Amino acid sequence: MPGRFRIYFVSSNEHKFREIKLVLMEYNISAIRRKADLKEIQSLDLEDIAREKAFSAHEIVKKSIIVEDAGLFIDALGGFPGPYSSFVQQTIGCEGILTLLRNKLSRKATFKSALVCADRNGKLLTFLGGVTGTISQDLCGDHGFGFDPIFIPDGHRDTYALMLDAEKNLISHRAIATRKFADWFLKRQRTKE
Numbered sequence: 001m002p003g004r005f006r007i008y009f010v011s012s013n014e015h016k017f018r019e020i021k022l023v024l025m026e027y028n029i030s031a032i033r034r035k036a037d038l039k040e041i042q043s044l045d046l047e048d049i050a051r052e053k054a055f056s057a058h059e060i061v062k063k064s065i066i067v068e069d070a071g072l073f074i075d076a077l078g079g080f081p082g083p084y085s086s087f088v089q090q091t092i093g094c095e096g097i098l099t100l101l102r103n104k105l106s107r108k109a110t111f112k113s114a115l116v117c118a119d120r121n122g123k124l125l126t127f128l129g130g131v132t133g134t135i136s137q138d139l140c141g142d143h144g145f146g147f148d149p150i151f152i153p154d155g156h157r158d159t160y161a162l163m164l165d166a167e168k169n170l171i172s173h174r175a176i177a178t179r180k181f182a183d184w185f186l187k188r189q190r191t192k193e
């Protein structure tokens with residue numbers, strides 16, 4: 001059943017869309033996907049990258065939109081790959097990360113998400129989410145995407161990739177940012193009514 005409210009989610013990533021759509025359904029908000037390869041600026045700050053993407057997405061769609069940018073920040077690697085997560089995933093992948101961590105004492109890491117909404121007039125608002133965890137010794141699990149097979153959120157024994165979307169959504173960095181957005185969005189709709 002379609003939700004009472006609608007928002008366009010601009011992304012080329014099917015997995016992110018599924019996760020965000022599921023969370024927003026809880027708030028009676030329908031996420032409608034618009035595929036677009038948005039240009040990504042070079043920055044060490046996820047928020048800056050996401051805001052630039054939101055600006056471009058709004059130029060294309062000309063309606064209220066959301067975009068999301070995420071990255072895995074590994075303590076022992078000085079926060080690498082962080083904003084370079086996409087490139088690192090496409091090049092050395094999860095195995096490459098495990099190799100870089102061989103002999104490192106700490107396997108602590110944080111997954112961060114920056115979700116940016118551009119309202120109908122193009123005004124930008126950012127919602128952040130973060131989850132701390134550890135990098136596993138081996139790849140584990142078939143669900144999800146990207147670094148899911150090597151990230152174990154704190155308080156859990158399983159990697160993200162051993163969780164179904166609904167389970168990952170109870171705790172993930174993206175779900176935290178999405179819930180913050182949904183709370184704000186619903187509050188704003190109520191003040192309009």
Ligand code: IMP
Pocket residue numbers: 013068069070071072085086087089144145146147148160174
């Ligand atoms: P993006 O720039 O936000 O599309 O994400 C950068 C990269 O980080 C993606 O290509 C994935 O490899 C990785 N990534 C982002 N979010 C997640 C996640 O929730 N799980 C696993 N990997 C992720």
